Amino acid sequence: MDFFEKLGKKATETFNSAAEKTNRIASETKLKFKINDCKSKIKDLYQDIGKIVYQKFVLDGNLEIKEDIEEQLSKISDFTKQIEEYEMQILELRDLKQCDSCKNKIDRSAKFCPECGAEQPEEPAQEVEIVDGEEEVNPENEEEENSTESVDEEASSEDNKE
Ligand SMILES: [Zn+2]
Numbered sequence: 001m002d003f004f005e006k007l008g009k010k011a012t013e014t015f016n017s018a019a020e021k022t023n024r025i026a027s028e029t030k031l032k033f034k035i036n037d038c039k040s041k042i043k044d045l046y047q048d049i050g051k052i053v054y055q056k057f058v059l060d061g062n063l064e065i066k067e068d069i070e071e072q073l074s075k076i077s078d079f080t081k082q083i084e085e086y087e088m089q090i091l092e093l094r095d096l097k098q099c100d101s102c103k104n105k106i107d108r109s110a111k112f113c114p115e116c117g118a119e120q121p122e123e124p125a126q127e128v129e130i131v132d133g134e135e136e137v138n139p140e141n142e143e144e145e146n147s148t149e150s151v152d153e154e155a156s157s158e159d160n161k162e
Pocket of ligand 1: 099100101102103104113114115116117118
């Protein structure tokens, strides 16, 4: 009996960690998609700026363009910040973090950076910001169908955006 109990437990653990891994990969893929989206928006903004500069120069013969491109500039800053945030989330998903002093990717639990030796601040038990919130699989809810369903929903709702 004991043996079978252990076997059952083992199977559940394997399933849970596999599900967790799938979730993590899905989240990471979404984040990467969002990063690429930001990058292409930034590229478009640079293109806009180039066009504005060109037209301004050709039409007015001057390059007093600060006011004309303010909006684009601030959007580029916003998207750049957004990308950094997404990249941090990807690191968290991989149980990594960035060393404050050398910016290398290191293990989240590391007390000292293996690259530069800098002491790492105590990791506060902070909330890992999950991309859309609801995709965390409730560990007490082990119904397979349920979790698959919610993943499908997630995927299709993601498709409908934009
Ligand atoms: Zn370091």
